[in-house]
Amino acid sequence: MVDTTLAVSDLLKAAYPAQYYGRISEDHTLVLPVYDVWGLRDSMGRAITDLASIPAAGELVALTAVQVALFHAFPARGAFNIAIDAASRTLVHPDRYYCDGGTPACFYDAWGYSDISALPDGSELHALTKEQWQARQDSASTGLQDYVWDHATGTLVEYVAPAVVIPLAKQAASEISGWIATQASMASAMGETFTADMQAYVKAIRSIADGTDTTSTKLPDRPATIMS
Numbered sequence: 001m002v003d004t005t006l007a008v009s010d011l012l013k014a015a016y017p018a019q020y021y022g023r024i025s026e027d028h029t030l031v032l033p034v035y036d037v038w039g040l041r042d043s044m045g046r047a048i049t050d051l052a053s054i055p056a057a058g059e060l061v062a063l064t065a066v067q068v069a070l071f072h073a074f075p076a077r078g079a080f081n082i083a084i085d086a087a088s089r090t091l092v093h094p095d096r097y098y099c100d101g102g103t104p105a106c107f108y109d110a111w112g113y114s115d116i117s118a119l120p121d122g123s124e125l126h127a128l129t130k131e132q133w134q135a136r137q138d139s140a141s142t143g144l145q146d147y148v149w150d151h152a153t154g155t156l157v158e159y160v161a162p163a164v165v166i167p168l169a170k171q172a173a174s175e176i177s178g179w180i181a182t183q184a185s186m187a188s189a190m191g192e193t194f195t196a197d198m199q200a201y202v203k204a205i206r207s208i209a210d211g212t213d214t215t216s217t218k219l220p221d222r223p224a225t226i227m228s
Helices: 004-015 065-072 130-142 168-189 196-209
Strands: 020-024 030-036 061-063 097-099 107-109 147-150 155-158
Touching: 020 065, 030 065, 097 130, 107 130, 168 196
Parallel strands: none
Antiparallel strands: 020 030, 020 061, 097 107, 147 155
């Protein structure tokens, strides 16, 4: 007895070497749902009952199982628009999720842009896994985590912004207009004067603020005794 199930399976795989395929629209985008030809279903899980309804493999775009799995998460922009390179019959952005080389990096769901000219050039993009994309999305509840592409290792790493260094002269000027001014007002209101230590502190701060002192690397400690 001839195993007709096996024969049909072999014929399908000969005609369609890849398991998954998609049609190309007139504007060179992928038509959804796509075909699981070997499984005789589409990507929505519906049975394909008429094989004649499937165009020849040479007219379709071959897809991987990983790409088909990415159809289960809708783009943030609300609809798929997956660009096709008509000459090669391949996806322009085969990995869907990308980041650029910025500091921090910008992220792109390339399958959700109505106009892919809004995306950076492909040479400037780095492909991400679904897990990397999702980890960033999940961080939104606690403040969206920034990342940067590490060119040395070819990996995505968390980005920590460098600490903002305030020039010492600016720190000194803020100290004069802030804490010192407050202490002076209190001393005047109470009929008191600054102690010798406080006077020395004020002079030191002024020297830093006006640029006379160019050797200090930090503000001096505030005195323990301020008024007398």
